[in-house]
Amino acid sequence: MEFLYASEVLVNGLMAGVMYSLVALGFVLIYKASGVFNYAQGVMALFAAMTLVGIMEGRVPFAHMINAAFGVHVENFGWTVPGLLAILLTALVMVGLAIAIEKLVLKHLVGQEPIILFMATIGLAWFLEGLGDVMWGADVKVLDVGLPQGISETVETVTNNWLGYGFFIDRLDIWAAVIAAVLVAALVGFSQYTKQGRAMRAVADDHQAALSVGISLQFIWIMVWSIAGFVALVAGIMWGTKSGVQFSLSLIALKALPVLMLGGFTSIPGAIVGGLIIGMGEKLFEYFVGPMVGGATENWFAYVLALIFLVFRPQGLFGERIIERV
Amino acid sequence: MFYREAGDFKTSYRDDGQTFPIRLDRWGYYAVLAVAFLVVPFVIDSYWANAVLVPFLIYAIAAIGLNILTGYAGQVSLGTGGFMAVGAYAVYKLMTAFPGVPIVIHIVLAGAITAIVGVLFGLPSLRIKGFYLAVATLAAQFFLVWLFNKVPWFYNYSASGQITAPERTILGWAVTGPATTASAKYLICLTFAVVLAWIARNLTRGMVGRKWMAIRDMDIAAEIIGVNPLTAKLSAFAVSSFFVGIAGALLFSVYLGAAEASEAFGINKSFLVLFMIIIGGLGSIFGSFAGAAFLVLLPVLLKNLLVVQLGWPTDLAAHIELMIVGALIIFFLIVEPHGLARLWALTKEKLRLWPFPH
Numbered sequence: 001m002e003f004l005y006a007s008e009v010l011v012n013g014l015m016a017g018v019m020y021s022l023v024a025l026g027f028v029l030i031y032k033a034s035g036v037f038n039y040a041q042g043v044m045a046l047f048a049a050m051t052l053v054g055i056m057e058g059r060v061p062f063a064h065m066i067n068a069a070f071g072v073h074v075e076n077f078g079w080t081v082p083g084l085l086a087i088l089l090t091a092l093v094m095v096g097l098a099i100a101i102e103k104l105v106l107k108h109l110v111g112q113e114p115i116i117l118f119m120a121t122i123g124l125a126w127f128l129e130g131l132g133d134v135m136w137g138a139d140v141k142v143l144d145v146g147l148p149q150g151i152s153e154t155v156e157t158v159t160n161n162w163l164g165y166g167f168f169i170d171r172l173d174i175w176a177a178v179i180a181a182v183l184v185a186a187l188v189g190f191s192q193y194t195k196q197g198r199a200m201r202a203v204a205d206d207h208q209a210a211l212s213v214g215i216s217l218q219f220i221w222i223m224v225w226s227i228a229g230f231v232a233l234v235a236g237i238m239w240g241t242k243s244g245v246q247f248s249l250s251l252i253a254l255k256a257l258p259v260l261m262l263g264g265f266t267s268i269p270g271a272i273v274g275g276l277i278i279g280m281g282e283k284l285f286e287y288f289v290g291p292m293v294g295g296a297t298e299n300w301f302a303y304v305l306a307l308i309f310l311v312f313r314p315q316g317l318f319g320e321r322i323i324e325r326v
Numbered sequence: 327m328f329y330r331e332a333g334d335f336k337t338s339y340r341d342d343g344q345t346f347p348i349r350l351d352r353w354g355y356y357a358v359l360a361v362a363f364l365v366v367p368f369v370i371d372s373y374w375a376n377a378v379l380v381p382f383l384i385y386a387i388a389a390i391g392l393n394i395l396t397g398y399a400g401q402v403s404l405g406t407g408g409f410m411a412v413g414a415y416a417v418y419k420l421m422t423a424f425p426g427v428p429i430v431i432h433i434v435l436a437g438a439i440t441a442i443v444g445v446l447f448g449l450p451s452l453r454i455k456g457f458y459l460a461v462a463t464l465a466a467q468f469f470l471v472w473l474f475n476k477v478p479w480f481y482n483y484s485a486s487g488q489i490t491a492p493e494r495t496i497l498g499w500a501v502t503g504p505a506t507t508a509s510a511k512y513l514i515c516l517t518f519a520v521v522l523a524w525i526a527r528n529l530t531r532g533m534v535g536r537k538w539m540a541i542r543d544m545d546i547a548a549e550i551i552g553v554n555p556l557t558a559k560l561s562a563f564a565v566s567s568f569f570v571g572i573a574g575a576l577l578f579s580v581y582l583g584a585a586e587a588s589e590a591f592g593i594n595k596s597f598l599v600l601f602m603i604i605i606g607g608l609g610s611i612f613g614s615f616a617g618a619a620f621l622v623l624l625p626v627l628l629k630n631l632l633v634v635q636l637g638w639p640t641d642l643a644a645h646i647e648l649m650i651v652g653a654l655i656i657f658f659l660i661v662e663p664h665g666l667a668r669l670w671a672l673t674k675e676k677l678r679l680w681p682f683p684h
Contacts, residue, residue, distance in 0.1 A: 123655025130648030303465035
């Protein structure tokens with residue numbers, strides 16, 4: 001029985017890991033193509049989810065500010081937009097955001113050290129967080145695009161018949177796993193078998209060489225940030241459906257960082273494996289060790305694991321070997 | 327016209343190497359010190375002390391600490407909040423365990439304890455670099471805050487989980503506890519800030535500081551020319567954490583009076599201090615002060631402008647503040663990566679030629 005409990009914890013940890021991987025994927029994409037470690041990925045997920053809710057409910061953007069500045073009282077346009085159309089519109093907004101980021105931030109920071117770019121994305125994260133709150137309000141929003149939720153009865157019955165103990169697994173988690181698998185397959189297919197994907201890999205390899213064979217850096221960067229925006233949108237939908245659209249959503253970015261360090265910053269499979277290890281590890285650690293030390297170990301376990309791991313293998317599990325020359 | 331080095335003859339190496347080589351700068355520095363120590367304590371009221379000056383001085387200490395680590399030694403840290411928490415809880419444990427010992431000694435000891443913790447978390451820096459290290463320091467941030475929340479010994483088993491500073495005096499003046507006057511709070515923070523800034527300035531222009539900068543610019547090259555990365559990196563972590571620990575101790579004992587780890591020393595503190603040194607200027611003591619002043623004043627100004635003048639709700643003002651700070655970070659990184667300190671230096675350079683530029 002003890003073993004069954006533990007394996008249930010394990011399976012749930014794996015599912016949580018899939019969710020981390022979804023965010024980590026966005027990081028890897030941008031890092032591979034532009035060498036930018038995008039701290040704002042989590043906030044982009046939050047922003048995408050907020051925009052999606054805002055569009056679906058027909059809220060007026062900047063309503064709070066307009067009301068305060070002009071003393072009027074506007075809240076809603078008075079219509080609602082169906083989920084699929086709203087997702088498309090949000091995707092458009094994310095493309096717009098990608099273009100704005102390229103024009104206003106990245107273009108001016110070409111050739112800077114990676115750590116400067118990293119700090120710029122921290123600034124971007126704060127800006128987007130503020131922008132999201134000003135545009136759509138800071139209240140906790142409910143996101144429902146029609147994804148199934150709640151305990152999966154099929155899994156419970158099947159495991160009950162096989163093992164005599166019903167596993168509790170959220171249907172949303174199963175969907176997340178499926179969507180993540182599809183997403184990874186699509187991304188790998190895109191980067192391996194299309195012209196743009198090949199150009200993207202060329203840019204990742206060497207900016208200048210890519211430029212010299214006629215690849216437009218600007219276009220590739222906008223494309224990559226847009227794709228990262230879509231991934232953020234998917235992650236935002238999943239997390240938003242699971243726990244409501246609120247500020248804490250942006251903190252999952254912080255959880256995705258140790259995932260990346262484990263998996264290696266440059267590897268898409270690494271993001272998935274790292275996510276699974278972290279999700280599994282922190283749930284099991286909380287289950288076995290948590291009660292002894294007062295619980296809530298999930299806050300730091302991932303970081304400490306990644307820290308210890310990095311000391312032995314600085315490039316992560318699947319990362320490219322770091323070679324330094326004077 | 328007045329801002330000239332002409333006529334100010336240096337007759338010894340000592341004169342030549344001083345911090346303020348231009349006479350007007352030197353006088354200005356003494357004048358600022360004199361006003362800060364002799365005038366401000368008598369005119370300060372509790373609004374100015376609590377909203378502006380005391381947080382400014384405390385964050386300036388923290389910013390100098392982080393600047394030593396990030397600006398001088400090139401090791402980016404996102405664990406500042408966690409290290410401030412170490413300083414705060416260390417000073418709390420010391421204050422309650424040894425009530426007879428002067429508070430100043432407790433604060434310095436709290437800094438020393440933080441330095442030890444900082445070295446422990448700095449050890450991985452020998453293997454991992456850049457933002458890998460930045461993310462690794464997040465481990466310190468989350469682990470330390472969790473530790474102070476979960477282990478009751480740290481907060482003396484108090485029911486609320488908070489730590490509260492008991493009253494302590496220096497020369498009969500209360501500096502902690504509810505009875506502290508605005509000028510006492512201000513003076514103790516000012517003294518610490520001035521002494522620590524003086525130490526930092528002299529460390530960073532000496533051999534230690536040059537080793538840090540060599541490591542920052544390229545650690546492999548530095549190693550080859552004979553800088554020991556182990557001692558250089560760990561000493562940067564130790565000194566930086568010492569400063570940050572003192573800032574945390576002051577923040578808790580003098581400024582806040584009561585604190586709870588995850589609320590007062592969360593991840594946002596780490597980012598706030600990091601932003602201060604980016605805006606103020608990486609690798610500059612003056613920049614640490616300028617950045618701290620900027621980010622302490624900005625919310626006060628915005629609040630006065632948006633909430634008091636325009637009558638907008640406070641939460642909206644807070645969100646707009648986030649946007650402005652974020653945009654400013656990007657702006658400074660693009661336009662002037664050396665921050666306010668560089669702008670100040672440029673102004674002085676212009677002023678030397680003004681009004682006869684030829």
